[in-house]
Amino acid sequence: FLRYAKKNKPFGKTISIGRQDLDVSQSAIKSFFGSGLSYKQDKYIDNLLLDYFGASSIDSVDISDYEQASIIHDMNLPLSDAMHCCYDTVIDGGSLEHIYNLPQALKNCSLLCRPGGQIIHILPAINQCGHGFWQFSPELFFSIYSQKNGYKETEIILINLFDKKNWYLVNKQKKGDRLELNSSEPLYLLVKSKKVNESNYEDIN
Numbered sequence: 382f383l384r385y386a387k388k389n390k391p392f393g394k395t396i397s398i399g400r401q402d403l404d405v406s407q408s409a410i411k412s413f414f415g416s417g418l419s420y421k422q423d424k425y426i427d428n429l430l431l432d433y434f435g436a437s438s439i440d441s442v443d444i445s446d447y448e449q450a451s452i453i454h455d456m457n458l459p460l461s462d463a464m465h466c467c468y469d470t471v472i473d474g475g476s477l478e479h480i481y482n483l484p485q486a487l488k489n490c491s492l493l494c495r496p497g498g499q500i501i502h503i504l505p506a507i508n509q510c511g512h513g514f515w516q517f518s519p520e521l522f523f524s525i526y527s528q529k530n531g532y533k534e535t536e537i538i539l540i541n542l543f544d545k546k547n548w549y550l551v552n553k554q555k556k557g558d559r560l561e562l563n564s565s566e567p568l569y570l571l572v573k574s575k576k577v578n579e580s581n582y583e584d585i586n
Contacts, residue, residue: 382538382571383434383472384413386501391435393469396493398456398486399476400441400448401426426474436470442493456489457482466495466579473502478513487525494576500526502572506539507564517570519551519560526574535574542567 405413407422414433423429425448430436443450454460457480471494480486494500504517519537526532537551543566551570554560562568 382503382573383430383501386470386499386573387434391437392430393436393498394438394467395430395434395436395470395472396440396442396452396468397426397476398441398471398473398490399443399479400450401472401474403429440468456480456486459485460489460492465492468493468495469498470494471498471500473500473504475503475505477502478505478509478515478517481514483515491525491576496531496576496578499573499575502570504570504572506568506570507562508567519562519570520554522570522572522574523553526572528577531576531578532574533577536572538571540569540571542569 403423403426410422410429427439427441430439440452441448441450442452442454442456444453444455446453452464454464456476471490473490477483477486477490490500490502502517502522505512505515506517506519509516519539522537523535526535539549539551539562541547541564548571551560
C-alpha cells in the first residue's frame with residue numbers, strides 16, 4: 382500500500398505515528414524493489430522509506446522512548462504549534478487503534494500534515510476485537526477526508542488478512558445510505574488522502 386501511495390510523488394519529509402516495525406521479509410523486499418544483495422533487513426521501516434520511497438527525512442512520534450522515537454508526545458493530547466504543517470507524509474501503520482482519545486489523535490494527524498501532503502492509515506476494520514480500543518469504518522474517513530474539510534483524492538481499500546491477492550476499493554456511499562461490511566475473517570482498511578489546504582479542524586464533521 383505504501384508503494385501504491387508513492388505513485389504520485391515521493392514521500393518527502395515523513396513522520397510515522399509510533400515507530401513502525403518492518404514486518405516484511407528481506408526476500409519480499411528484494412522482490413518488490415529489485416534491490417541488490419547489498420540490501421540488509423532492518424527492524425524498523427525508516428531506511429526503507431529513505432531508500433525506496435523518496436523520504437527526505439523520517440521522524441516518529443510516540444508516548445515513550447522505548448523504541449527510540451524521535452519525538453516523545455502523547456497523541457491523546459494536542460500537539461504544540463511548532464509541529465503543525467511540518468510533514469509531506471504522515472503514516473499511521475496501525476497505531477490509532479491503540480490511542481484512546483481518537484478524535485484528538487485524528488486531529489493531530491491532520492495538523493502534522495502540510496497542505497499538499499498526504500495522510501496514510503492502515504487500520505483494523507472488523508474481527509480484530511481485543512487488538513486495540515477501536516475498529517474503523519470507511520464512513521469515518523470519507524467524512525473526515527472530504528473536500529469540504531480541505532482534502533481530495535481520498536481512497537479507501539479493504540483487505541482480508543488471510544487473502545494475499547485481492548484488494549477491494551470501497552466506493553463512497555450516497556448521502557443517507559449505510560456502508561455496511563460483514564466478514565467472518567479479519568479485515569483492514571487502507572486509507573490515503575491528500576491535504577489541499579489548512580482547514581479549521583474544529584469545524585470538521
